[in-house]
Amino acid sequence: MRAAVYRGVNDVRVETVPVPAIGPDEVLIRVAACGICGTDLKKIHTGSHSAPRIFGHETAGTIAAVGERVQGFSVGDRVMVFHHIPCGHCYYCRKKTFAQCEVYKKVGCTAGFEPSGGGFAEYVRVMDWIVRRGLVKIPDGVPFEQAAFVEPVNTCFKAVRNLALEPDETVLVIGQGPIGILLASLAAQTGAKVLTSDLFPERHRIAAEFGLRHPIDAGKEDVVAVAHAASEGRGADAVILAVGGNALIKTAMNAARPGGRVLLFAQTQHGDAVIDPADICMEEKSLIGSYSASEEIQDEGAALVFDGYRNGFDLTRLVSHRFSLEDAVAAIELASNPGPDSMKIFIEPNLAQV
Template identity: 50%
Template sequence: MLAAVYRGDSVVAVERIAVPEIGPGELLLRVEACGVCHTDLKKVEYNLLPPPRVFGHETAGTVVAVGAGVQRFRVGDRVISFHHIPCSHCFYCERGLYAQCKVYKRVGVTAGFEPAGGGFAQYVRVMDWIVERGVERIPDGVSFEVASFVEPVNTCLKAVEQLAPAAGDVIVVMGQGPIGLIFTMLLAQRGVKVIATDTMLRRLELSKLCGAEIALDPLVSDVAKAAAVLTDGRGADAVILATAVPGLVEQAVDCSRPGAKILLFAQTSSKERIELSGASICVGERILFGSYSASVDVQKQSAELVFSGKLPLDRLISHRMPLARIHDAFQLATKPTAESLKIVVNPHG
């Protein structure tokens, strides 16, 4: 089969490798769609993990082989697969911090080599503990491309649950790429007044269609002033950083009120640095926190949000590319154009 293999030194090569073999309790999926996520792009760009690996974790596909003992799935089922599932009984799981669980940190989907998601390949092996709790059926009428959003929607929904906004809150969502737009959709559904910021006009236009109250280019508009106008001068009740552009945390402090929550969502590389006035957090009583990866607690809910069509996710897909063009897909996701948004890889395209 064909796979995009990370070989180190920021190099990914499309190669022919063996189709993975499955064991008892496992599934083999034919990958029909896999979204390009910036978490994987950072792993390639910054060489965060040793090679060789096949990345890609926003995976939707068809079951083509079923291991001994699997009862819930059969050949021909259309499914999405998460790549992490927690143990549910360790110190961190008992506190809902699933991404810190040792079992959760073990990737359970692979196209070969060290498990790393494997969605940028034509077939993936889904391991037994993922099959048990981390696979959801795709209903008839839902495309594989839309279904591939279940994992990223889950990560955003988890973060929103942590943020716990109230209806009527004013929240700034910095960055209106695919993740920022999903945040805008989820918050608007809860009656939040969203101030969306981005430097690309098309993304600002989309943010309005996704429920944003105001959409601003921070290079030409005063975001802090806009937040103040909506809050009787206080500032935003919360800020979500859905992009990792340097300097945004400082801007988040400037446009938020005392006691506000500032959520870091896109700051996933250990090489990223933040410099703040301690008083802006301490004296201002702001809460600065992070949210990372998916939550099993909202797995069913995130799948239902995607499959029901309650979120206009199809609007986010700008490009569909075959595996042979994985470099173009990565380049476009890393350096988006005015027209690019969500890039979906179709390995059999």
């Protein structure tokens, strides 16, 4: 089969590799669509993971083979797959901090080499504990692209749940890429007033398609001042930082009201950041984080995506570019250097090469 193989820092090559063999409790998925996630890009560009590997974890496709002991799934079933699933009984699972579970940290999907998701390939092997608890059937009529959003929507839904938003609150979401729009849309579903900040008017136009009606042009407006003006001078009750890096943490903290919450969603790299301790102590602002998906809300999150396709939450509108597997290197290059007109980028092995 063909696959986009990570060979080292900034080095991804489309190669021919063996189709992964499956065990008696495993399944093989023929990939139909795989979204490119920012975490995939960070691994490719920072060298945080050893090579070779095949990344890609926002995966949907069709079951091509099932192991002899697999129950509940058959060849031909349309599915999406989570690549992380927790053990459910360790200390962290009991405290509902599932992303810190050692089993959760293991990747249960591979297209070969060290398990790393494998969605940037024609076929993916799904391991036993993922088959049991992380393989989700796609309802009829829901396209693969929509289904591939189940995992990223889960991560955003988890983050919004952590904020415990109320209908009388004002929320600021900094960044209106695909993840920022998902976070803002889910926050708006709580009844809260949602402000969205981004440099690109093109992204605000897409956000408006999801009912987000309070854009802030970060290139021309003072985001902090607007957040205060929109909340009777207090500042936002909650601020979600959906942009990577640490440069905007100070902006997020300044935009939050005394007693407000600031949630870091995209800060996945260790490093130094300047935070005013008096913001936390005297002004009683809470700085919290949310990382990865939660099995606890898996069914509810999947229903948001599947039912949403028919009820106005059509996430395929976030897809700006689709690439064949043969053009995966170009897809990764574009995703790494997003412009005003680039949003969610998909690799689709069956897409005709252009």
